[in-house]
Amino acid sequence: MRNSTRGRRPGTSRTREQIAAAAARLFAELGYDRASLRSIAAEAGVDPALVTHYFGSKQRLFVEVTELPVDPAAVVAQVVEGPRDQAGRRLAQFVLDVLESPEGRARVTGLVRAAASEPEAAALLRKLIETRLVGPIAAGLGADRPELRATLVGTQLVGLVMARYVVGVRPLASADPGEVAAALAPVLQHYLTEPLS
Amino acid sequence: MRNSTRGRRPGTSRTREQIAAAAARLFAELGYDRASLRSIAAEAGVDPALVTHYFGSKQRLFVEVTELPVDPAAVVAQVVEGPRDQAGRRLAQFVLDVLESPEGRARVTGLVRAAASEPEAAALLRKLIETRLVGPIAAGLGADRPELRATLVGTQLVGLVMARYVVGVRPLASADPGEVAAALAPVLQHYLTEPLS
Numbered sequence: 255m256r257n258s259t260r261g262r263r264p265g266t267s268r269t270r271e272q273i274a275a276a277a278a279r280l281f282a283e284l285g286y287d288r289a290s291l292r293s294i295a296a297e298a299g300v301d302p303a304l305v306t307h308y309f310g311s312k313q314r315l316f317v318e319v320t321e322l323p324v325d326p327a328a329v330v331a332q333v334v335e336g337p338r339d340q341a342g343r344r345l346a347q348f349v350l351d352v353l354e355s356p357e358g359r360a361r362v363t364g365l366v367r368a369a370a371s372e373p374e375a376a377a378l379l380r381k382l383i384e385t386r387l388v389g390p391i392a393a394g395l396g397a398d399r400p401e402l403r404a405t406l407v408g409t410q411l412v413g414l415v416m417a418r419y420v421v422g423v424r425p426l427a428s429a430d431p432g433e434v435a436a437a438l439a440p441v442l443q444h445y446l447t448e449p450l451s
Numbered sequence: 452m453r454n455s456t457r458g459r460r461p462g463t464s465r466t467r468e469q470i471a472a473a474a475a476r477l478f479a480e481l482g483y484d485r486a487s488l489r490s491i492a493a494e495a496g497v498d499p500a501l502v503t504h505y506f507g508s509k510q511r512l513f514v515e516v517t518e519l520p521v522d523p524a525a526v527v528a529q530v531v532e533g534p535r536d537q538a539g540r541r542l543a544q545f546v547l548d549v550l551e552s553p554e555g556r557a558r559v560t561g562l563v564r565a566a567a568s569e570p571e572a573a574a575l576l577r578k579l580i581e582t583r584l585v586g587p588i589a590a591g592l593g594a595d596r597p598e599l600r601a602t603l604v605g606t607q608l609v610g611l612v613m614a615r616y617v618v619g620v621r622p623l624a625s626a627d628p629g630e631v632a633a634a635l636a637p638v639l640q641h642y643l644t645e646p647l648s
Contacts, residue, residue: 285568371481401621402623408610409623413605413609416606451630
């Protein structure tokens with residue numbers, strides 16, 4: 255690439271951030287398949303070559319922009335510590351906090367939408383549920399069958415994203431976040447610590 | 452079309468069924484976008500013109516093959532009648548019965564997958580949750596805020612389809628259907644009849 259040996263230009267990391275933000279918007283709006291590198295570049299107002307320069311491939315760009323805006327390990331610690339019978343409430347609150355922030359919502363809805371049709375995205379979503387976020391929470395709370403519990407929590411969280419943010423089922427889509435978190439809390443608590451059958 | 456005035460050939464309705472079955476498989480496997488009329492015709496072993504002849508358009512074919520394999524009104528009656536505190540269990544049982552049948556699974560996963568990226572499919576899914584299946588169940592059980600309750604049930608059902616059948620999160624994907632229904636029953640009961648906050 256021309257001038258690359260002269261080092262990074264001022265504004266370089268801002269360009270990178272612009273591309274990532276544009277990609278997050280388009281993956282969330284169009285899904286992985288239809289969000290082309292060309293359309294992402296156009297949305298960011300940059301040359302398509304810059305997208306490849308900074309991110310290498312569409313798949314790597316996708317992995318980066320669907321990463322949670324918070325550290326999963328910190329969330330796990332926060333949910334597992336504190337009164338055990340309130341773990342569902344803490345997890346519900348965290349989930350709504352992420353989904354009600356524009357950045358978190360774009361990242362998570364982009365991932366869930368793409369997981370419906372893209373094996374790569376489905377693998378990322380499985381990993382988030384099984385080994386990075388919900389699995390360690392279920393294991394940390396010490397109930398029986400933590401893997402099954404983690405995936406049952408996963409069904410509720412993925413379904414919330416689909417119904418409230420992707421499909422827009424009413425009146426859930428316009429319900430107050432606090433109300434949604436309150437309705438979800440006992441369900442997550444049930445899956446995390448209560449007898450399953 | 453040639454010969455159309457001579458009436459339907461023997462085997463006509465079988466051809467129609469073959470096309471519908473092929474479409475259901477491909478919509479479930481590939482999603483709405485990538486399942487072309489040409490690929491559906493190839494899967495069914497028929498000429499692409501026959502697909503258009505029987506179904507008119509891809510969208511009408513999709514509507515037909517994502518219809519539930521049972522009458523939603525009958526399911527509503529079955530869930531609403533009987534002991535109120537077992538309504539969640541009855542609904543969970545019905546849902547697993549449909550999803551564990553090959554035809555029901557293909558239809559429902561095809562609809563949910565497509566809803567992630569197709570506005571038409573999202574509208575069909577919203578209608579199923581809001582006005583045809585879950586909405587009437589919630590209203591029939593007589594708790595407060597039936598519309599919100601219906602959509603909360605919808606989050607759990609859509610999430611189950613995504614996590615167990617589309618994304619394949621383990622060990623949920625391989626768990627016994629009876630066990631999944633038992634884990635879901637109190638959650639659906641909570642959303643249908645218990646205080647929400």
